[in-house]
Amino acid sequence: MFELKKSGDKFHFTLKAANGQVILSSQMYATKASAMNGIESVQKNCGKDESFEMKTAKNGKIHFNIKASNGQIIGSSQMYAAESGAKNGIESVRKNAPGASVKEVE
Numbered sequence: 001m002f003e004l005k006k007s008g009d010k011f012h013f014t015l016k017a018a019n020g021q022v023i024l025s026s027q028m029y030a031t032k033a034s035a036m037n038g039i040e041s042v043q044k045n046c047g048k049d050e051s052f053e054m055k056t057a058k059n060g061k062i063h064f065n066i067k068a069s070n071g072q073i074i075g076s077s078q079m080y081a082a083e084s085g086a087k088n089g090i091e092s093v094r095k096n097a098p099g100a101s102v103k104e105v106e
Helices: 032-045 083-096
Strands: 002-007 010-016 022-026 052-056 062-067 073-076 102-105
Touching: 002 032, 010 032, 010 083, 022 032, 022 083, 032 062, 032 073, 052 083, 062 083
Parallel strands: 002 102
Antiparallel strands: 002 010, 010 022, 022 073, 052 062, 062 073
């Protein structure tokens, strides 16, 4: 499920797995409509290998970004201790995002 939240005058979303764990967090968007476009972009691009980019942070932890076809980052994962965790996160996005509902939360 995607959760769409308003923070101040901006919007952002998270993608959650069935167990409630956050898989992916978005950037901040100026409007609700642009955040909804971001959700649609995740759903559209999550099946493409080239949409995912794994990175290693300075502390050695690994995370991934999902990018739109224009190269802009749509969302980022949490930090994982190992590459295998990040790969599992990517698979979770692929499994959960396409048919996920959108819930607005306070």
